[in-house]
Amino acid sequence: MTTTDRSDRPDLSELASFLDNEGVDGYLLDAASESSDQRYLSGFDAPDPFVSLFVLDGMDESESAADEADADAEGSSDGGSVFLLVSGLEYGRARTESHAAAVFRLADFDYREKREAYGQEEANHRVLAEFLATQDVASVAVPPRFPVGTADGLRDLDVAVTPEYDGVLTEARAGKTPAEIESIRVAQRANEKAMAAAENLLGEATIGGDDLLYRGEGDEPLTAEAVKT
Numbered sequence: 001m002t003t004t005d006r007s008d009r010p011d012l013s014e015l016a017s018f019l020d021n022e023g024v025d026g027y028l029l030d031a032a033s034e035s036s037d038q039r040y041l042s043g044f045d046a047p048d049p050f051v052s053l054f055v056l057d058g059m060d061e062s063e064s065a066a067d068e069a070d071a072d073a074e075g076s077s078d079g080g081s082v083f084l085l086v087s088g089l090e091y092g093r094a095r096t097e098s099h100a101a102a103v104f105r106l107a108d109f110d111y112r113e114k115r116e117a118y119g120q121e122e123a124n125h126r127v128l129a130e131f132l133a134t135q136d137v138a139s140v141a142v143p144p145r146f147p148v149g150t151a152d153g154l155r156d157l158d159v160a161v162t163p164e165y166d167g168v169l170t171e172a173r174a175g176k177t178p179a180e181i182e183s184i185r186v187a188q189r190a191n192e193k194a195m196a197a198a199e200n201l202l203g204e205a206t207i208g209g210d211d212l213l214y215r216g217e218g219d220e221p222l223t224a225e226a227v228k229t
Contacts, residue, residue: 009082009099010040012054014172016079019056019141024162026132027054027169028140030150037143037169042084043099050094051085051128055135085131104131125153132159143169198227 015027029052031038033045042052057079081101086094094103109130114123128150132140139160142151151161205213205222213222 009043010172012041012080012082012172015041015054015168016056018164018166018168019054019080022141022162022164023139024141025055025137025139026135026141028052028132028142028146028161030128030142030147031145036173040173041082041099041169043082044084044086044090044094044097046086046090046094048087048090050087050090051131052100053083053085053132053135053137053140054080055083055137056080083131083135085128104134121149122153125150125157129154129157129159201227 019025019027027041029035029038029041030049032047032049033039033042034047038050038052039045041054042050044050044052082099084094084098084100084103086103086105088105088107091103091105094100106127109127111123111127114126117123118126132138132154138158139162140154141162141164144163144165146161146163154161201215201222202213204216206217208214214220215222215226
């Protein structure tokens with residue numbers, strides 16, 4: 001496991017308030033980054049499902065895990081911290097690209113040995129339960145589409161799993177931090193510049209006798225690819 005050094009984490013104060021009000025230890029996601037909530041919470045882009053855990057700061061009573069969290073104060077965002085559990089293949093990128101205070105690998109919890117002893121599915125559940133235990137998490141809230149098999153597997157291991165239907169992360173995503181607002185501005189300016197360039201190409205184009213568009217007064221056809229680029 002390792003900590004990351006990221007300063008562009010989102011404002012998760014609403015999620016922290018939700019956990020505090022509900023008396024739940026953590027918020028758990030098990031999805032690929034095609035999930036908007038997963039991408040927002042983790043800040044990580046991966047095609048295969050991985051796990052993100054958000055916990056309130058100060059919950060961790062494990063000395064080793066506390067050392068990891070304290071090593072990177074920027075891993076905390078408005079009263080809470082994000083932790084990731086990823087495959088070995090994604091570990092390197094997750095360390096540098098994610099919002100996580102710490103990143104764990106399946107191998108950190110002896111996944112191969114567990115798979116040989118219990119089979120793949122139960123091994124995954126046991127690894128996940130141990131991952132939660134590093135942050136002293138015994139109860140989690142999950143989105144409605146959280147994998148049922150994973151939820152049942154965690155319950156079998158004495159982890160309380162409760163679906164939440166308020167869309168707390170969706171609501172959080174609706175608000176933007178100053179950094180996110182600036183990113184939107186930069187993207188919008190780039191889009192406007194690209195549209196202006198495309199308009200100029202079309203405005204300067206001429207129609208040939210074959211009813212095709214040509215660049216200016218020349219004989220080079222104006223292609224869709226040229227307009228897009």
